[in-house]
Amino acid sequence: MVQVAIQDIVDAIGMTGTEDQYYLDLGTGDLLFYSDMAADEDDVQERLDAGDDQLLPLPDLYEINDYATMAAFVDTQDDPVNGELARAIQGRxxxxxFKDEIIRLGVAQAWYAFEAAAHYELAVAWCNENHVAYTEKA
Structure with missing residues (x-):
């Protein structure tokens, strides 16, 4: 059974974008990056097209749900920060x-710690759901 460093999964979750996906190679334990922007020259795409069952996708943006994480962070804040951030996350x-407001309000460090903890929880849950063994240190 492959074993991965949980922090590597957390880092990949934090770097996932709209055009990106990370995969765990179940054979090697390596994390592989895939981007729609570079699909033509990507070994990952070839493996996916070939039906390689050794590639396990990490959570995507939908599963990561950064908006829900922001809303949860807002709920942890006292007034008036809570109100300012609640307004900031409404609409387009x-x-x-939100990024501008956390800096202006002086809660950026608290946000980044909260976000990292949320990504860690998601990484652990993903590993458990997919029966992936992990270590705490790389």
Missing amino acids: GAFRR
Whole structure:
């Protein structure tokens, strides 16, 4: 059975974008990056097209759900920060406004710690659901 460093999974979750996907190679334990932007020259795409069952996708943006993480963080804040951030995450441009507001309100470090903890919890849950053994240190 392959074993991975949980922090590697956490880092991959934190770097996943709209055009990106990470996969765990169940044979080697390596994390492989795939991007729609570079699909033509990607070994991962070839393996996926060939039906390689050794590639296990890590959580995608839908599963990561950064908006829900932001909303949960807002709920942890006291007034008036809570109210300012709650307004910031409404409507289009919520992510940009949120980033601007956490800096302006002086809670950026608290946010990044909260986000890292959320990604860690997601990584552990993903490993458990997929029967992937992990270590705490790389």
